Amino acid sequence: MTKRKYILYAMMALCFIGVIFVFAPKVKAADDHIDDHIVINEIYPNPNSGGNEWIEFYNPTSADIDLSAYTIEDGTHKPKTLAGKTIPALSYFVIEKTAGGFSFALNDDGEILILKNAGIVVDQVVYGKWDDETNNPDNNAPVPAQGKSLSRIPNGSDSDNDKSDFRILAPTKDLENVLPVYSNSIIINEILPQPASGSADEFIELYNSGSVEVDLSGWQIDDIASGGSSPYTVPVGTIIIAGGYLSFYNTVDHISLNDSGDSARLIDPNGDVKSEISYGKSNRGQSYSKFGDNWQWTTALTPGGENILTVEIQTPDQDATILTTDISGARSQPDGETVQVTGVVSVTPGKLSSQYFYIQDGNSGIQIYNYGKNFPALQVGDEIQVVGELGSTSNERRIKITQASDISIISTHPPPAPLSTVIDQVGENLEGQYISVIGVVTKTSGSTFYIHGSGEIQVSIREGTGIQKPKMRVGDTVEIAGILSQYGDSYRILPIVQSDVKIIKSSGLAKTGPNIWIYFIISAILSWTTFQILYRKRKS
Known part of the structure; x- marks a missing residue:
């Protein structure tokens, strides 16, 4: 063999090894969310009177970054160049809506901001109700x-989830x-949804269980999330003393609690819910009050004071009829029908929602719902008997119960x-x-993705399941299990456990993670073997 051919084969072997490194994706630690590029760090879209809108960028890297090729744009896709600017390492850069800044307007109710470098997207933030069908609105900021x-x-x-x-x-x-x-x-201690004297006397009472006074300036009181009344912001200078009570009436907070069921929530200025209570149908003239770890209806109204339990004795409705049927039969009944069904628990309360879970028998399944989140301790595989009222929400059938005793555990079986x-x-x-x-996989964004087989369907991973969404991309073949909702x-x-989301075939040619080294070792062995064969032939 000629020297030229020997060199040629050796170069081909080295190129083969190089390809492995060039096309293998760089793998970043799963818990490392501090990015290696500029991020959109803070957005100020709705300034006070006389102020300007602005966007803040942050450089989390250890090197200065030249912004000459960078642009920022909103949903109108009219980019503003950032040329002539440099962000030092671990520093900030702010651009305002001024003559020398950006010209587009940040929508108060929803917007998308896209940071690009030489036309390549570096970071993107979506907030509010913005939906251009390229992102999942459920993951919007x-x-x-x-x-x-x-x-x-x-x-x-x-984390790529706004x-x-x-x-x-x-x-x-310009600050951290x-x-x-x-x-x-601070907790919600008593609520009065249906006063006998009229809605103006509705109230939500707070209690300070701590040993020091608390400034409630900027805290909010609200009813059910994503609907209902507008939140009420507690005025500046509002103090609740240690061990004290503070009641907010409808005439002040304009929170209207529904007679048929609602929630009351206390939210701190960070947006975190500090206290929350939900109830089903209210009782006229009675408050829903906290007694230890439990809540009960009481005829004693005690705004500004310790709760007192007095119970109204009610006579059972002798005319009520209960239809005993299987789940399929129950599903065919009209809303408002009271039914008794038996089924096996397929997912427990708290996994997909704190207010509902699912049961199934051999032929059908249904959601079991309680507004007040009152359920007995259940396990997947428990066979239970449920008595409740049929209803629907967003076209999905459900059985609504009013108390934990509406559910009886019959026996326990292996998980379905x-x-x-x-x-x-x-x-x-x-x-x-x-x-x-x-x-x-046809589309993936945050905790939601879509898959196509003989049709297309959405897959949504709920936070309560603890499922970590695998790294996936469009074209991957996946096997998905979960509750059909x-x-x-x-x-x-709606997947339930981690094993419900499996990638069974990757669409990519490149390998990732530890497998890179396996391919490298194999390539090295093949290259060395080729070298030895060529060398021996040349010697002979």
Whole structure:
């Protein structure tokens, strides 16, 4: 063999090794959310009178970054160049809506901001109700009120989920975003949803269980999340003394508690819910009050004082009828019908929601709902008997119970296995059941993704399940198990445990993680073997 051919083969072997490194993706530690590039760190879209909108960038790296090729744009896609600017390491840069800054307007109720370097997206933030069908609105950051900013917490952290990355805080322009600490000793203690004297006398009472007074300036009182009344902001200078009570009436806070069921929430200025209580149908003239770890209706109204339990004795309704049927039969009944069904628990309360769980029998499944979150201790596989009223929410059937005693545990069985099916067979007949399907990822964003097989369906991972979404990309083949839930006119799968989300075939050619070294070792062995063979032939 000629010397030229020998060199050629050796070079081909080295190139083969190089390809492994060039195309293998760089793997960053899963718990390392401090990014290696500039991030959009704080947004001020709704300034106080006379103020300017602004956007703050942060450089979390150890090197200065030249912004010559960088642009920032909103949903109108009219980029503003950042040329001529440099952000020093671990420093900030703010651009305002002024003559020399950006010209687009940040929408108060929702917007998208895109930071690009030479046309390549470096960072993107979406807040409010913005939905351009390229992102999942469920993962959008919240909308800041006037005079508040949208801030990354921790400072510079980026998990690619805007809802979890951003908090509504007081502006910290050109400074580190820091989450203030607020008292945990303030609780909702008593609520009056249906006063006999009229709605003006509705009240929500707070209690300070701590040993020091607490300044409630900027705290908020609200009813049910994502709906209902507008939140009431506690005025500056409002103090609740240690061991003291403070009541807020409808005439002041304008919080209207629904007679048919609602929630009351206390929210600190960070946006964290410090105390929350939900109730079902209210009793006229009675308050819902806290007694130790429990809540009960009482005829003794005690705003500004310690709760007193006095119970009104009620006569059972002798005319009430209960239809005993299987789950499929119950699903066919009209809303308002009282039914008794038996089924096996497929997911426990708190996994998908604190207010509901699911049961199934051999043929059908259904959601079991309680507004006040009152359930007995349940395990997956428990066979239970449920008595409740049929209802619907967003076109999904449910059985509504009023108290934990509406559920009786009959026996315990192994956890049910998912029913294997195909996407185009998903429908009313499978709603509420634990199913599994195989499909190809068509879209992925945050905790939600879509898969296509014989049809397309959404997969949504709930925080309560503790499931860590695997790194996936469009084109991956996945096997998904979970509860089939209906929302409006569409169906979705809600996984329950980590093993419910499996990638069974990756669409990428490059390998990642520890497997890189396996391919490197194999390549090295093949290259060395080739070298030895060529060398021996040359010697002979």
